[in-house]
Amino acid sequence: MNKEILYVVDAVSNEKNVSKGLIFDAVETALAMATRKRFGMHMDVRVAVNRNTGDYDTYRRWLVVDDEDPNFESPERQILLSYAHSRGLDVEVGEYIEEKIESVEFGRIAAQTAKQVIVAKVREAEREKLVSSYRDKVGQLIMGTVKRVDRKGVFLDLGDNAEALIPREEMIPREMVHNSARMRGYLKEIRQEQRGPQIIVSRSDVNFLIELMKLEVPEINQEMIDIMGAARDPGSRAKVAVRANLPNIDPVGACVGMRGSRIQTVTTELNGERVDIVLWNEDIATYVMNAMAPAEVLSIVVDEDKKTMDIGVDKDKLSQAIGKGGQNVRLASELTGWTLNVMSVEEAEAKTEAEQQAILELFISRLDVDEEVAIILVEEGFSTLEEVAYVPREEFLEIEAFDEEIVNELRERARTALLTEAIAKDTPIPADDLLTMKGMDKELAYKLAEMGVRTMEDLAEQSVDELLEIEGMDKDRAAQLIMTAREPWFSESA
Template identity: 55%
Template sequence: MADKDVLLVVDVFSNEKDIEKEVIFQAIESALESATVSRYEFPIKARVSINRITGANTTFRRWQVVEESSEFSGGVEFPTTQISLKIAQIDNPEIEVGDFIEDEIEPVEFGRISAQAAKQVIIHKVREAERKKVADAYMDRVGELVTGVIKRIEKGSVYMDLGGNADAYIPREHMIPRESVRVGDRIRGYLKEVRTEVRGPQLFVSRTAPELLLALFRLEVPEVGEGLINVLGAARDPGSRAKIAVRSNDLRIDPVGACVGMRGSRVQTISNELNGERIDVILWNDNDAQFVINAMAPAEIESIVVDEDKHTMDVAVSSDSLSQAIGRGGQNVRLATELTGWELNVKDADEVNKDSEAILLKLVEEFTQQLNVDQDIATVLVEVGFNSVEEIAYVPSSEMLEIDGFDAELVETLRSRAKDFLLINAIASEEKIETAKPAEDLLTMEGMSEELAYELASHGIITMDDLAEQAVDDLLEISGMNEEIAAKLIMKAREPWFANENSEG
């Protein structure tokens, strides 16, 4: 290959592929090295250096320096590519194991086969450089909307051309179910990641990610793109239904109306992009309960009970709208749960009211007995929100005096009776615990000591069944107990359960 030809190849490839010339020079050097090695009947190592200005190339044969081995007569395992450290140090005392020594050799004349091999190496190196360039260009665009043309479809997965020699891949599971697409169609997707594969870096795109919905709203709704409206979350059942939560940063703008658009034009454009996916635009609210009510739309909520500890809400709806609140296959409540972050339990309001009435009647009866008062006073206590004797005993007197018909004498009497009841119960519980004895099956259980069995009994765990019903965390408060011991004891106590299940099967 003439010197001028080398420079010409570099210029052509660099201009056509928009790749740095240094990458092309390195590719040609690698190709010439491969062609040089292929001309020898035995394996050798070679290095080719091309002058970046003149195009002249120099070829070197290389030997790697290794330690001598007594197993081989020549001192090295591969004499055509290796040289012993002792021999190498004759000319260069400072050379070390792993270094190379080189001798310049005449560049070989490349025949048609060698030239073809060189061409393949150059093409391979150029493709690697192109992939790296694409990966570098898109690395900072992860999380953005990308648009491309479908170039081929394989078993439901889609390969799309983004332009500029950039291809992206949409796995089948990230395509919208039942979406009809054809080669040549123009589609959008959410760039999830740029991943290095065996074939080089690949761009992975999704059409099912909730983030795609957010990106489309930023594109189609100017107020969202300008930051006047925030889209704070999205939940999707791809191709079927979705919910997004929006909030306005400008009191003059209706965020829901702006996102829906005149006669639904904006949201309809996004829906069409997502194969007809129906989109509910929900007004964000800082109050979690109100946000859940908004998210459950179009179902009308009659009441809602919040459990902060379990991060759940019991949502009561009328019998007529129960199926609407739950949605087909539980879709509506599932999307609302995903959007709000709360575990939602939808219940029939009529059933909830019946249960509530039963609970209130039971509470009235308990107050009547525990405080030795008539039913009218007990009913008033329940109606104003008292749920236990503890609350009556320790709530400030000033709060109870605000109840209609309650005077200082009645309040003091109720508080005193409540405290007496709690004290009597505490003494009875203490005596019961002190006299508690473990059952025989607990005492004789494998791995159980008498001292530990009595300690468990003092905590109300009398039998093996009692122990089997415990969780590991329940036992950690017992002195000397750790997670490993607790887990072993519980599993041992549950063995009879498993034995019974197997015998029944």
Template identity: 60%
Template sequence: MANKEILLVAEVFSNEKEIDKEVVFQAIESALETATIKRHVNQIRARVSIDRKTGDYSTYRQWEVVAANDEVDGDVEFPTTQILLDVAQFDDPNAQVGDIIEEEIDSVDFGRIAAQTAKQVIIHKVREAERKKIVEAYQARVGELITGIVKRIEKGSVYLDLGGHIEAFIAKEDMIPREPVRIGDRIRGYLKDVRLEPRGPQLFVSRTAPELLIALFRLEVPEVGEGMISVMGAARDPGSRAKIAVKSNDPRLDPVGACVGMRGSRVQSVTNELSGERVDIILWNPSEAQFVINAMSPAEIQSIVVDEDKHSMDLAVNTENLSQAIGRGGQNVRLATQLTGWELNVIDASKAEKNSEAEAEKITQMFIDQLDVDADIAAILAEVGFNSVEEIAYVPVSEMLEIEGFDEDLVNELKSRAKDALLIIAIAAEEKRETATPAQDLLEMEGMDNDLAYDLASDGVITMEDLAEQSIDDVLKFSGMTEERAARLIMKAREPWFAEAKTK
């Protein structure tokens, strides 16, 4: 059946909606199939095929080839849409179960089909195509800055009109706290995700993501956009304060000054866009300790102690600057932690100095006792960074010769005494281990082995109760111990505590 009207409809919809003609043809085929099925009293299956060049179309009734169903006396369960294999093979010997058998039938007139049904099907298909087109267009823009006009506000969430009947969604938790937003306002956001959902394409935008801060600097600072300055990271307390780390790829360029701009114009533009959020621009440094010191700005750090194993740093600050270093509600140190990736602990410099002096005295006294040296030599060893007799025993001679006033004879004597001290300590520990006897409950505890039980006992941990009072670090020092096993053993030892608490 020929119908030039079909070609006209496909042309009009394709041009108006800017979608592929194939999508419109498929929609018309679906509408004709629906009309064909409705024309029959019984539910049938139908397929319509339109010639894309002439507009001619043909209609076919379909049956699925099935095996005999014993539950319905060897017949098919749905006679209007199914056909037995034996019957199908009369016309087509190659027919198999699951095949579709077709027979051409009279087509409905395109001009007389239910107009509403055709319209709904076509509009539905067109909308699906439009949604897919939007998703494809914006999928490549994830991670970019987008601008829209506030269309509506619902329970703190905001819908943006991006133009072309495209909406973006900013969830309440992605909005800057207490930010005054009104319908009609033009705002920017960071496109973090694009998903095709049943209600249409959803463009998820954030106003709180650190990436938004980076994108704004890329927009406001040409040197960042051109790659002359690299942004190494950002951390935010949305609406209150933020820190951004930058480094220059051109030794002649001051990255902090470029980001601040003339009289602070560039950073002020970013602050205005983020509802007054104060931004600290931090100079990135390849030395992690120096980077942390920079990140703690404007607080001045007196000294820093790095713990590589725990990936943490202790920062000593003068008493009068302590509150500034920590920040309101711990904001400054929290942002610096997020920016650098290190766990930062701010401590009072005077207390740190006292603790350091006490630790130095303790180490000095240990060297006096175990190496049988005078206080001056012991103090020098502690001052240059030695913390144990074992370090002195096995450190290369060349390193110790770098200590001012130390000659080869003195170094060799110290190393010899250190090895003797280690031997004495090992013998004493073995004797203590042999005489120390763990309690029966510790020996029989789940997860415990005999050697570990005796090692614990030699260290004064005799019973399960003793083990329950230990920390993970206390137990980690034993040979072959892992953090996971230490935690498991301690929790097992504490089970009686929990049982007792439940009975109260």
């Protein structure tokens, strides 16, 4: 029977073009299953086939587990460490104890079982071989023919017996799919599933849109135009931000094409999805205004700390700016990375006025100044006590209405108010020299204070590694801050 095993392995390996080692593994699995059926399914069996002679031995085995292991299930497959040691066996947890048993004959095993195991192993190997050729194509567009559609999604025939799946959630909503139709998609991932690796394709991913743009607009592949970002509501609408790398190129016009030919091709592929081409701008306010198209933005109030913008539009154009179900503002927000609050100009002005009034009242009450001084501070762009307390003195003195005495007094009052507030909240306060140190900002100064670093002297004694514990800190900045804090040391030494 040993020669028969060698014959089967050789024949199947040549027929299916898979390694002999894989077929030997399948034969061993089939023999192990047949042994369990004969002697008891509760057993754990291992079969070892000699790759040269075809001879094979069969072993019953037990996994060694710790005495306190809660996963101990059955003495038929497992053995406690203490019991193994009591039998004089030198083993450790995780190892196997094996006992040689009678082997079943290869010619008398359940033929169907052996066939199923071998066929399953061969199919798995063939599938892995096919899929491996697509691993380098992840992130690219691929084309296939619709093979079938079921509850899982759409299965594509990629040729050479390769198959891909477009899951339901990766399809464009309301898209009609017909068998044998050609369909393009974005190769998203190779997913490991129980039956083997599966090629996963997407038509709803934002990268599908980006790759289609690269396909239709040669200037993008030639790096004459860059795609700076994209946002999609699959099957409905999308926005793509572009910029030109050469001064004589119109990036929007190049992407749209003559009479809209290029963008129309993309739209057709996306089942009628409307695509807006947005001109990117390094000025975030201008970029947001472009992203809000076709709505015309009349006013913008920027809050950089919260990364939000209040956008004012004409009252009659409010619904257009927001879009159906908030689509336009949602896509613009996703594209720019800012939270956008769209309102009418009247509402925006009322909100701004209310915020300014709140700041005005804050300055009057906390700085103990009259309304005239508070109005000047608001008009000059001050919005918090921290700004009054720690804005550079030179900038403060540029305000014509204030002389040096008034500036010093306002700064002192603001710092006193902040100190009082911090004491009430039990919040560590950074010293003035740390707050005003070159390269320092208010947020970082307060983070340092929370670490116990309240003065320049404290900072000078820190190491780069200690500062790297602060979120967002990098080595270069940490080193520069420490050297700046140590400058007084060098002056004293000189």
